Amino acid sequence: MPFRAALPPSVTARLPLSLRPLLLLVGLIVAAMAVAIVNLGPPIADVGLARAFTAPALTDNAAILVHYSLLPRTAIALLCGAALGLSGCLMQQVLRNPLASPSTVGVEAGAQLALAFAMLATPVLGGISRDFVALAGGLVVMALVFGASARFGFSPLIVMLTGLLAGLYASAFVTILALLRERYLPGLFLWGGGSLVQQDWRSVQTLLPRLGVVFLAAGLLVRPLRLLDLDEGAASLGVRLASVRAAGLGLAVLASSFVVSAVGVIGFLGLAAPALARMMGFRRLGARLIVAPVIGAALLLLTDQTLQLAEAASGLFLPTGAITALIGAPLLLVIMRSLKSESRTASLTHRANTGSISVPRGIMLLGAGSVLLVLASLFVSRDLQGHFEITGIDDLSIVLPFRVPRLLAAACGGLLMGLAGSLLQQMTRNPMASPEVLGLSSGAACGLFVVLFFTDRPDAATATLAATLGALAVFAVLSLSSHGRSGASERMLYTGVALGALLTALLSVVIATGDPRAQLLLTWMSGATALVDVTTAGSGLAVAVILLCLAPLASRPLDLLGLGPVMAAAAGVSVGPVRFGLLTLASLATATATLLTGPLSFIGLMAPHLARRIGFIRTRGNMLASAMIGLCLMQVADGIARLVWFPWQLPTGIVATLVGGPLLAVLLIRKIQ
Template sequence: MSAAAKTTAVALAVLTLCALHLTLAVDLRFARMAQLIAGAAPQDFADALFVQGALPRLVMAALVGAALGLAGSLMQQLTQNALVSPMTMGVSSGAWLALVLAAIVLPGAVRSEWVALAGAAVAAALVLAVTGARGLVGMQAPLAGMAVNLLFGSMAATAMLLANPYTEHLFLWGAGDLTQTSWEPALWLLPRLLPGVVIAALLIRPLSLLRLGAQAAGGRGMVLWPVALAAALAALHLAAVSVTAVGMIGFIGLVAPNMARLLGARRAGAELWISAGLGAACLIAADVLALALQALLPNIVPTGATAAFTGAVALIWLLRRKLGAQDHAVHALPAGAARVGVMRAILLALACAALGLAALFVGVTQSGWELSFDPMLLSLRWPRVMAAASAGASMALAGCILQRLIRNPLASPDILGMSAGAVAALVGVALITGGSIHAARLPVALAGCAAALALLLWFGRRHSHAPAALALIGIALGAGLDALVRLSMAGGTAETFAILGWMSGSTYRIDAARALGLTGCALIGLVLAALALRPLTLLGAGDGIAIGRGLALAPARRLLMLLAAGVTAGVTAFMGPVSFVGLVGPHLAVLLGARRMQDQLIVAPLAGAALMVLSDWLGRIVLYPTQLPAGSVAAILGGSYFLLLLARRRGQV
């Protein structure tokens, strides 16, 4: 197909999307729409809805989509990496977190694009600090960016939960809602996008030289750092202003530049402007899907959720490409002691016991620190401490199993999307049946975990389950499932906050029965893992050794995967999703010298339990009398460790 034919086809597709968008937004004939566009005065409510609602919404979708497409193209051309974008570099989540904090601390600055730009810059600087300049060319950058996205997203959700009910209005905005009631937001956005567009136009020649390589561009007289700084600032500005205008819209900046190259955009300028046009088309298409779903569902459907779901699918599809050598690189476990030793194991057990006792008896009151043995207070605390310890031990156990089976130190139930699968299944069943999200439905959670794991392994087989690829696929899968969950949370109702509190992994609602049930699940998982010690050891040593020792690979791997899914499902069903503990627990075990499987099955659950008990205790005392969910504190601690783990490979990428 010639370039002219492709351009014509894209133009016709965009016009069709615009017509479909307006048709879904308001019930008017096309002839009347044309009259109103030409300047006819509105005569009734439908006319006014078209002029002040449907048209501004379409224009806003086009502007924001074009801005994100242009920002994504600038990032991809600067880094020569087709997987970077405002979302996969954590820029959008940085801007969003800054706006949420501003809305709580400085309400007058909630719509300030400068606040969003500062947050976006912090996120980009964090990713760059983790990966280094050389790490921007492979999967390391989007992997670090998506980790920042998870970390900042958890922090933003926690902040909104703590500030409830003053942050209820942020839910729909944060989910990426394009609903408009006047032309004011579009008129606010348009002039603020112009600086980024102008800078992009001025960078066309330098970006063309960059396609020859940094050395070749330098040989032709180009100084790299001013170009890189200008392109980065323009991309950050476009993304920050877009988030300020409509909230989180994910993956448009990833999909549009890749589509532009597929359509034959080979020159820098062509890719920039075609990416902008395709970004507008992609967001209009996502909004069309949102409008179509809105006609079927009782609540408002945020466009950000439909864009995130389709974009996550696109990211997984883009990962079909051939990996570079750095993407196949092995992420080694951290260096630690050569062996655990009896004394170190005893000290670890004593430290865990001391931490548990502190969580039970030590707290903060209005008069300061207090050591209390009040039976009534202990009756409220011991279920929380027991549940936190059981959840941490279970997630660390699941992480040990997954890291052994996949031979990937980056594997954990949350990073691989298993926790997101359980959450999606539980939320879906709760919405369909009308039941409470706090009712434990272990079979439902297990089905969701197993389905997510099956999808992950199926998508990852093309790359022979390379560590970075599998982790990025899992994060993308989790983002897609999270988008489906957000469809049910956009209303900002009491049910929304109940789901959000549960999704933060809070122990607040844990009673004695649920604590004992979660402990029972953890003990069953530990016993089954101990019985499977030989298969776990052989599979971790390699398929060849396992076959040589007579192990039936396929059944053993399936059963152990099912065990990891069951343990994760138990935690999610009783307490909600817990992030990063499944990654940190096994790593802490290795740091303490537990390199053999039999040692890890003891030390890793102890480390995971200690991390969760510490998180629950810190959540109670740090902002007293306000309480932070244990899962959110653990996510912040564990997410920071995950970024440090990626930073360890900075000099090797």
């Protein structure tokens, strides 16, 4: 409890239990008001209260700034924070899941994608009712997430994973739209980061009555929502559980969609406000439905006012939503660590496929498919009129210097990511583990970020080393968080998702600064293989060949580690050094793949699942098949990226996300383990 820890123990010890939560809440409100007074006090004092709160003359610049910018921004922060606090509280009560929020369930990302589509396809619809468009997008994504997690009994882990993956998929789609129609979506990234900047009172006047209706309806649902805690016992009291759940979720999506439509995505605030309400001691639903919006309003006001002070001192503009993600992601980590292991998620174990095939034959088939895809990448192209054609032998020498580096980058990136995913899943004995889910890709990205900001032009070896150290650091945190605890594999997934969210939020904040090096980082994170040079591609190929040769040597240690550390040690395995060696291999593969194709792909999670599905059950066969499948998937993504929007080139990493997202959703829904 961070707020209670800030008070002297002698003070909290003398307080009655009923007063402690109230004191903590008042402390947060006072802190937000104090920062607001420090930021708003001087401008308001200069113009006076009368001029600040009345329509100023057109020549009164100081009063215009206060009346049409500072005061509306303060009001919109309070409204949006309260709405997100209410939305998160409703979702957590209906789903009985402390991880549920508009961010983790994918509602905000779906609303953002729907608005981006409306801007391009039907601008009139967006002009008539942005709220309707945002609501439709949020509902569609939420329905997909719930459809995927229903088979798992709405387990917190599965809801969180599918929600965050859906959010990543929607964000990748928005990025593709922004790249294809950049002149029509110039402010999409800034708006998507959650900017509270206001130029008049129209947003406040629009948002206030709509949120008032939502809050009133939520108040009328308090008693039915409270009865949901009785589970099936509520039905015997005459409560229609399906109707109550639908009404609660509908209000939650309405509140979050209104916020996204007005100011963009405010990350993780819907998770933080209800969580802090519980941590302060407000356990009853009625109290939480009041306190969570108050905490959300105070948190967003405190964050935004502090950010304005920092902007005035540094001159840097940062979207408020990106900063709130830095607050919410660590809190997500705290919540995940406090969750108990669930028997339902323990059922996520490897399941043998009755259609097992021989490893040599299967690898030969996959190898033949890889060769065909490589040849297609070399020879298939489009002419100046956009028609598909086969490149002739005479012209091949001209195009090879352009196609070979990106071909090698995509092939090696997919191979290494598939291999890393198989290693991690075999080592943790959890089929949901992958470099993307465990945060290793984000750790590698942060390692490269450090090198870019402290080195003018890092070479390939330096960048690979930095990315590997970043991935190793993330895995070290994962190991420490789950060592010696019950449900260690599940806890590692929780922690990995939280760390990935935190590091991604940090990178988003850095990119939002507008620094030229940050723009280079953004280009690299999108997985633009067209920018890979021969040296980088050659380095990736060397690492891929070495790791592919070493992978079969890890099959026996992995099999023995699957029996447990005690049995593995009895069989002669030095558990600590072997685990560190396997981790180093997985981290090096992840780091190299991340450098080649960016951190945004589902290859590391998807390739081992597909390998098991087609019959590669044993450790050695699964590793080799995962590598080949990853290579094939990335080759397909690179071909689409090169040809679909000719003559422009799309980022291969993001295209891989778009190609792999639906397939991964099918894997989750059908429980392919």
